[in-house]
Amino acid sequence: MSSATSETDAAPAEPVVFRWHEAEVVAVEAITPSVKSVRLRCAIAGRQRAGQHVDVRLTAADGYRASRSYSVASPPDGTGTLELMIEGLADGEVSGWFFADAAIGDRVELRGPIGGSFSWDGPDGGPLLLAAGGSGIVPLLAMLRRRAQVAPEIPAALIYSVRTRAEAIALTELESRDREETNFTLVLRTTREGEGGRIDADAVEAALARTGAPGKVFICGSNRFVSPTADLIVSAGVPPGLVRTERFGE
CATH class of the missing domain: 2.40.30.10 (Translation factors)
Incomplete structure (x- = not known):
């Protein structure tokens, strides 16, 4: 044999x-x-x-x-x-x-x-509410780029917290999208310069005012960023089941 x-x-x-x-x-x-x-x-x-x-x-x-x-x-x-x-x-x-x-x-x-649950494509729909702390912007940037490719009509808002503007990743691109894409809004908060401060209820309210009730919510950043940001978003009336998070570091 x-x-x-x-x-x-x-x-x-x-x-x-x-x-x-x-x-x-x-x-x-x-x-x-x-x-x-x-x-x-x-x-x-x-x-x-x-x-x-x-x-x-x-x-x-x-x-x-x-x-x-x-x-x-x-x-x-x-x-x-x-x-x-x-x-x-x-x-x-x-x-x-x-x-x-x-x-x-x-x-x-x-x-x-x-990674399966923390991902998005056009057919998944929206509106999209995104929140990033520091380098947590990277996967959300991919989502915004994908949205621009295949579904620019979907409303999207990004709340982005960084220490200074110089440390903000892809800020030129994000501000350009904010100016040129009708359905996209950037809410930037700097914690160590200017008067922006940390993400708060006002930042969440400003984002939701542009998107309406979100269909998808993604939050990415450090542990100490993600939890309070998720709490603020849920406190604003967003169902907890819509919120997807990705965490790193402290």
Whole structure:
């Protein structure tokens, strides 16, 4: 009897989302003093829904490996690439390499896309109420970019909290959308300059005044940002079941 294994007896192939894929760095650009945009060419590009993330793995010459998860900033765009926006952290093995050393032509590995409930596409509908703290803007930026591609008629509002304008990711793009897209509103709050202050009931009210009752709510940021922001939104009358959150850090 042959010892060969037939196709029907073979173990099922590992789902693509769990496999590591080689990716090539094709662009690196500083977008704030502490954040860089990194664009990667990879086989999984274009498979993501706006809001999802990928795992990134680096392998050193001695075989040591480190991996971290990063939200994808770009919606499917047909380029065969995806964009990450990576904050350089002083103790970050992966982020530190991307921020200080990554160059065009370097190769890393990606796995994903990952995340189902924290994602959005045009057929999911709206209106959209989005709230971000600091680098939590990245997955929400992907949603806004996707909306502009496929469903610009859906009302959307973004409440964005940052320490200073200089630290706001993609602020030029967001302010341009606020001016030019009829159905989009940006409510920016800076906590360490100007008179904006932290997100409060007035910020939520200003956003809801433009969107009306939201059909989808996404909040992303640190633990200490997400919980009080979700409480404010629910206190404004938004059903808790509509709220989707993604948290990181403290």
